[in-house]
Amino acid sequence: MYMHYCKRCHHVHMLNGHRRECPNCNESITELKIPYMDYVSMDRDARELFLVRLEDDVQLKCLSTTYRMFKYSKWYKKQLNEQHKEQLGEQHKLVSQTALIPYLAGEPMMDNAVSAI
16 A cells, blocks of 8 residues: 545545556645555544645655656556657658658669659
């Protein structure tokens, strides 16, 4: 179990994985450093104080963590694949726009050459 905080919902989520989106509102969530057992052992007052700390941007940054193995996750690989496809599409457009090769006099005739006179 991993602890996440949604700033939009003002809610701490206990999720079974390193998630990036809130299950309630689909907005971006922040993974917290606090272990699951530490959070569930807090009493009600401690949890309310913890929520107040999370609402402050500076405190949230101190209490958050980055999943160190994110490069091996499915969502990261999917994101890289989509970026790679976009880059290939842009490169293909550039190549197709500049692929006109002029035919030079004196060279052997080529079937796929374009002559510019």
